[in-house]
Amino acid sequence: xxxxxxxxxxxxxxxxxxxxxxxxxxxxxxxxxxxxxxxxxxxxxxxxxxxxxxxxxxxxxxxxxxxxxxxxxxxxxxxxxxxxxxxxxxxxxxxxxxxxxxxxxxxxxxxxxxxxxxxxxxxxxxxxxxxxxxxxxxxxxxxxxxxxxxxxxxxxxxxxxxxxxxxxxxxxxxxxxxxxxxxxxxxxxxxxxxxxxxxxxxxxxxxxxxxxxxxxxxxxxxxxxxxxxxxxxxxxxxxxxxxxxxxxxxxxxxxxxxxxxxxxxxxxxxxxxxxxxxxxxxxxxxxxxxxxxxxxxxxxxxxxxxxxxxxxxxxxxxxxxxxxxxxxxxxxxxxxxxxxxxxxxxxxxxxxxxxxxxxxxxxxxxxxx
Numbered sequence: 001x002x003x004x005x006x007x008x009x010x011x012x013x014x015x016x017x018x019x020x021x022x023x024x025x026x027x028x029x030x031x032x033x034x035x036x037x038x039x040x041x042x043x044x045x046x047x048x049x050x051x052x053x054x055x056x057x058x059x060x061x062x063x064x065x066x067x068x069x070x071x072x073x074x075x076x077x078x079x080x081x082x083x084x085x086x087x088x089x090x091x092x093x094x095x096x097x098x099x100x101x102x103x104x105x106x107x108x109x110x111x112x113x114x115x116x117x118x119x120x121x122x123x124x125x126x127x128x129x130x131x132x133x134x135x136x137x138x139x140x141x142x143x144x145x146x147x148x149x150x151x152x153x154x155x156x157x158x159x160x161x162x163x164x165x166x167x168x169x170x171x172x173x174x175x176x177x178x179x180x181x182x183x184x185x186x187x188x189x190x191x192x193x194x195x196x197x198x199x200x201x202x203x204x205x206x207x208x209x210x211x212x213x214x215x216x217x218x219x220x221x222x223x224x225x226x227x228x229x230x231x232x233x234x235x236x237x238x239x240x241x242x243x244x245x246x247x248x249x250x251x252x253x254x255x256x257x258x259x260x261x262x263x264x265x266x267x268x269x270x271x272x273x274x275x276x277x278x279x280x281x282x283x284x285x286x287x288x289x290x291x292x293x294x295x296x297x298x299x300x301x302x303x304x305x306x307x308x309x310x311x312x313x314x315x316x317x318x319x320x321x322x323x324x325x326x327x328x329x330x331x332x333x334x335x336x337x338x339x340x341x342x343x344x345x346x347x348x349x350x351x352x353x354x355x356x357x358x359x360x361x362x363x364x365x366x367x368x369x
Contacts, residue, residue: 001067001093001094002062002063003036003043003067004061004062004090006060006061007088007089008084008086011058011091015077017045017209017233018045018055019074021048021052022047023049029112030070030112030118031048033071033111033112034046034071034072034073035048038068040064042057043060043062046119048117050118052237053119054235057232067093070113071110075109087102090102098111120225120236120238122227123222126225127194127222129218130220131188131217132184132216133213134216134230135210137206137210140169140183140184141160141171143180144171144173145160145204145207145333147175148160148174156197157245159197160197161196161247162198162226163195164186164193165190166189166190167185170182174247177364178330178364179247179250179363181360181362195221195244196226197239197241197244199239206235209235213231215230215231217230250363252344256344257288258315258341259311259315261311262338263331266309270324271328272305273297273307274325274328276303284297285319286322287319288318290317291310293313319346320343321367321369323367326364330362330364339352340352350363350366352364
């Protein structure tokens with residue numbers, strides 16, 4: 001049976017959209033496979049790692065009729081990548097094997113039964129559907145993702161908190177030393193507050209799949225799952241269980257010293273200063289005085305970097321230490337020209353915001369230099 005017949009680029013693009021979650025090595029060999037389910041001229045492509053399930057479909061030529069099987073996802077992608085983009089490829093099924101043919105190239109691949117593929121059992125208690133443009137969700141995720149914890153024993157920090165309440169979607173990420181928050185209005189009112197923590201792997205996969213289009217993404221949250229539908233894709237994921245910290249208590253209010261300056265010049269100064277920090281100690285000293293902001297770093301070899309920026313500031317002099325990576329992360333993930341810093345003293349957290357954009361806040365704790 002001819003399962004599909006189409007241009008290499010079309011088949012490869014469809015496969016790549018679902019294969020991001022597939023691990024090459026897995027305790028269950030079938031999880032390295034993609035599930036192909038053919039109904040007439042329509043083929044569904046499904047992958048799973050038991051935590052996340054991604055599904056898409058395509059209308060590809062081939063024999064009519066119903067058919068399903070599973071085949072190694074990465075192997076199939078590697079073969080398709082090695083073929084010319086304009087090449088028409090044919091996938092044929094016979095005797096528990098799939099044969100991929102393109103021009104004079106021919107590859108025979110082993111399959112595993114589709115009935116053995118462990119599909120995710122979807123929750124029965126999904127809340128209301130709400131939508132937001134894809135590019136807006138992508139923008140929100142990009143504004144906070146870097147503040148997620150990595151392998152923290154406080155497992156609820158290894159992801160992003162999503163809150164849909166009223167007409168506002170809020171995303172929050174923190175690793176305990178810094179916190180990023182981004183908000184956007186929703187088109188319609190969410191009747192009841194929806195609050196979930198998406199795992200780190202889910203966030204990274206969403207970042208990969210979302211595009212800069214105005215097409216909507218539909219979201220639904222349940223007690224143990226989240227579901228996203230966009231651009232012909234269906235994405236279901238388990239959630240991180242646990243109670244996220246009260247982020248509102250962390251965000252400083254009414255800091256008495258504020259300065260607005262160019263994001264790009266500040267980022268460039270910090271990147272240069274970071275060169276002379278060590279792997280173990282990423283600290284930089286920031287001195288803010290009327291009219292000038294100074295940045296300094298040093299290392300165990302007694303090397304030193306000093307940077308200076310002219311700023312419009314008339315407040316009191318402040319010296320404060322930061323992990324330079326935390327500052328570079330936020331500035332590198334912002335697209336705005338200007339950034340606002342709100343400071344208290346050398347021991348209190350600093351608030352980064354964007355002038356004229358109330359929906360973004362970044363809090364970073366000082367470090368002792």
